[in-house]
Amino acid sequence: MKLYLRLAWRNIWRHSRRTLIVIVAMSIGLIMMMLYDGLVAGFEQAIYGNAIRVLGGNIQVHAAGYHAQADTSPLLPLPDEAAILTAARAQPQVVSASRRIITGGLATSADGAFAVQIIGIEPDVETPVNVVLQSVKSGRSLTPDDQDVALIGKGLADAMGLQVGDRFTLAGRATHDQMRQRTMTVGGVYDIGMSDIEKQSVYLSLGEAETLYGLTGQATEVVVTLKDIGHEAAVMAPIQASLPGVEVTSWQTNFPELEATIGTKGAVMTIFGIVIMGIAGIGILNLLLMAVYERTREIGLLGALGLKPRQISLLFLLEGMMMGLAGAVVGILIGLGLMLIFRQVGFDYSAFSSLTSYTALISGRVYPTLGLEQLPARAITVLVISALAAVIPAREAAQREPAEALHFV
């Protein structure tokens, strides 16, 4: 086998110019796939990184049936949040677990009206882990016994023409099919740099939300913050086990449209990449057909020396795959170089932040990763395509009669 590899390697460099051209074509295909993978991964990181911050924690626990209606913030009290809190806090990874009440509402002022999520939180528990509470830019954060005081984002404050101390009307969904209207004072304004997201929520103290929305002593969500991202599954299992009736989800599942979009676009891009590499594969095919023709006598000689047809075709298959492999290596090297540059520069996505519900989570530039996420799969694609391209020439070479081939001029 080592001999074949050496032979194949020498053979492909007998006409270095045309081999180089094929390698360049293959590498362009691979570089494009790397660029795309890197951009998508960077995009995901930018969104998911902020998603945790906006959602307030890595894991959310809701009452059964919540997730199916998550779009409409259903007011479903948790059956036994004390048990969930105990189960969560028992896990070593858990930094904080706290109760929340989330309901839908409308915030209005003379300047405008916005449909919002009203989020009642425990400020004393959440302050160490919640970015929103840590980003109060004017006024003050919430305290546990605040009355008629709300914390709103800069995006909402600007849109509604509100400043600290101003009043606005907040109507929210309470239990028993009631709407509760209340005049609130802006206690503080936070700024997390995502104005589209900031427009979507109003924060109250949990105690106030309990009284306003008729949920005294209850909560609709328990939010759990972990030390590190990536340990969600290990913490989710014991919480789920302690209370089988509740829905335990991690932040990743909160953006189903994002996953659908990335899935679809990824599939389109994969097909696209395969067609491009297929075109480069035609290059390999043509080159090897030519080589078979050029080396007719040589093939005859190899046959006369006792090489079996199978072995001769192996030689040509190896040549095709080697060109593909060389293309992949060159592609990876150039691709890495490019990605290192793009990583420094980043891409400005801010113009598109209002395009979808999830791009609103992008706060500034998107920095691609190195694009190595799917590299093994991409490299195997290159190899398979180049091997396929070598099949016809290899078969042709194998079918040559040694005696005739030797006589070929």
Added chain:
Amino acid sequence: MLQLIKLAFRDLGRNRRRSFFSALALGLGVALLLLMASVLEGELRDALTTTIRLESGHLQVQAANYDETKTSLKWEDLIDNPDQVASQIAGLAPVVEATPRLIASGILSMGDQTTGVRVMGIEPSATANAPFQEGMVSGSWLQADDRDGILIGQSLADKLSLTAGDSIQLLVNTSDGTVDQQVFTVRGIYSTHTPGFDDRTIFMALAKAQALTGTENHASLIFIMLQNRDQAAAVMAALQGPGYKGVTWEQANALMLEVESFAGAYMAMLYLIVLGVTASVIVNTLIMAVFERTREIGILSSLGMKSRQIMLMFFAESSLLALGGVVIGLVLGGLLVAYASTTGFYIGNMGVTGLLLGERIYGYLTLRDAGMLIAAAFLVSLLAGLYPAVIAARMEPVDALRDTQ
């Protein structure tokens, strides 16, 4: 020249399989790019026509300090006496229809669920609302004097498990900056097959919307459809008056134009990549042809053929290859585009809220895109032929004749 083309054609025929594969490579590239260009164009085109039909119109007239992102209902942000303003506008020649609309923010609640919506007060009889009326799935269309009926989108109805005839509570903002609520009956369910619109828009008779929000005889905007969208700027200039401002479909769709230019850059990059890879196949094929025919080139030049002519011969070969490739590409690509523009691709709801994308995207191939692509394919093939042609032209007749390879 004809002689050269004949020669080139025969030369290509000497190794039919190789020529075919080279043309196929180009054809695949062209077909792929045709499909991509048509889907991108179709997507943006659909989004634009949908937005114009459903939301922005060709032109809108708003009060000077109205800000549509805020849905303020203060009287000074609204158009006073909208019927009169609308009928004045409708008198202008290029205007097909002008109809007032009132837009409020609200939340619908049903059991323990709530969802934010945009309440649109419309004149039910206006033909500009035909897209919604034609899209009725169940129930009946609104009447101008309906005092407790609303229409909701199908995707929203599914989410809240509502059917026509159900009651639902609606809370809206009012002109004094507070809120008001009432129980409404779902008169009917409409669908525009545009999730980003149906999900968050409910309709109500204009008179009722004005009564509910305390904005009597005011409207947020006058929605104007013209005979031709290119007239928007001219009509807007004719409409300028104190206290009002016009917003053309171009201004209302600024984000889309941004997406379009981004998409254009993206396509240009794809052209480069695909055609670049294709070019490499052509370069290689022709280089091989040049070296195969070294002796022949020597004979041709010793017979008196000039370098320039030899070069032209190889150019003719690459042009013929390009022609074959473009034909294959047009056939393959035509089939793909035909599929894309008749059947379309289902994308469902991708959470796109900034553009009004339908559930399906259809391809749409403009003559300009196709022409540019064909021109680019030819140009790239000719450029690819340059290098081999120069090699052939530079060969010394004597050396070339001696070549024994």
